[in-house]
Amino acid sequence: MTVLLSVEGxxxxxxxxxxxxxxxxxxxxxxxxGLIGPNGAGKTTLFNCLAGYHRPTAGRVRFAGRDITGLPPETIARQGIARTFQIVRVFQTMTAIENVMVGALLHCRQPSSAAALAREWLDFTGLAYRAAQPASALTVSEQKRLEVARALALHPRLILxxxxxxxxxxxxxxxxxxLVRRIRDLGIAVIIVEHVMEGIMPIADRILVLDYGEKIADAPPARVVRDPAVLSAYLGA
Ligand SMILES: Nc1ncnc2c1ncn2[C@@H]1O[C@H](COP(=O)(O)OP(=O)(O)O)[C@@H](O)[C@H]1O
Ligand SMILES: [Mg+2]
Structure with missing residues (x-):
């Protein structure tokens, strides 16, 4: 297996x-x-550090052979890391397809080819029938999928x-x-923060567990669910 992302300290x-x-x-x-851990464990902060929204206080992030530590979000997006937000951040007054075009325009200048790409990703995420509607008309779950479509349109090698x-x-x-499995089948690596265990345990190759900002486990799902440190982080000692 080729290492794509390497985070050190x-x-x-x-x-x-x-x-x-x-x-x-x-x-x-x-x-x-899968990236799991109690509320406040530091999962979103880690995403913000990987995607360039926060500058790490210490440590290094290497991606596809390059040191990307502290680079701004646009540069990191260009190098192939895309993300969605815990609190959805779609452009409410723009249509669904326009939201996805914003992602596609990072790599293609022509609005017509950006629109064609956006349509493909709307199809992939099951939102084609919503293309012409304003994002505000979509349900929250559809808005989350719209963010995934916009992130995919950035043509990432890793999606958060x-x-x-x-x-x-x-x-x-x-x-x-x-959907996450189909994204992986395209050759894209996925780190997924989730509290819904039924959603990630069956699909994750590996689960990282954070607690109070520290990594307390890094193992396949079957092992993580039996790890005493993980159980006590979730249930209390
Ligand atoms: N921008 C910020 N400024 C100050 N504290 C923050 C900020 N972002 C996160 N934190 C704090 O960092 C800790 C980890 O938060 P977060 O990464 O959001 O956790 P999680 O996503 O695992 O619930 C929490 O104590 C939170 O209050
Ligand atoms: Mg969070």
């Missing part, structure tokens, strides 16, 4: 609060990695998904898991 502090503490891990090409299954019905959770 990553730290992020906010005015004395240690949100990420010396976190190290790797992600291989086309691997699905932050709680895309929150608030979904069991059927929608299965559809979301299936």
């Amino acid at each position: 990553l730290c992020k502090t906010f005015a004395g609060l240690v949100a990420n503490n010396a976190i190290s891990f790797t992600v291989a090409e086309a691997e699905i990695v 998904l932050d709680e895309i299954m929150a608030g979904l019905t069991p059927i929608e959770v299965r559809e979301a898991s299936d």
Whole structure:
């Protein structure tokens, strides 16, 4: 397996609060990695550090053989890391297809080819029938999928998904898991933050567990669910 992302000793502090503490891990090409941990464990902060929204306080992030530590979000997006947000951030007054075109325009200048690409990703995420509607008309679960479509239109090699299954019905959770598998089948690596265990345990190759900013486990799902440190982080000692 070829290592795509390598994180070494990553730290992020906010005015004395240690949100990420010396976190190290790797992600291989086309691997699905679940990132779990109690609220406040530092999962979103880690995504923000990987995607360039936060500058790490210490540590290195290497992606596709390059040191990307501290680079701005646009540069990191161009190099192949795309993300969604825990709180959806679609452009509400733009149509669904226009939202996805924003992603596509990073690589293609022609609006007509950006629109064609956007249509393909709307199709891939099951939103083709919503193309012409304003994003504000979509349900929350559809808006989350729209963010995934916009991220995919950036043509990433790694996609960071932050709680895309929150608030979904069991059927929608299965559809979301299936979508993540199909993304991986395109050769894209996925790191997925999720509280919905039924959504990630069956599809993840590996699960990383954070607790109070520290990595406390990094193993296949079957092993992680039996790990005493993980159980006590979730259930209390
Ligand atoms: N921009 C910020 N400024 C100050 N503190 C922050 C900021 N972002 C996150 N934190 C703090 O860092 C910790 C980790 O937060 P977060 O990464 O959002 O956790 P998670 O996504 O695992 O729930 C929390 O204590 C949170 O309050
Ligand atoms: Mg979070």
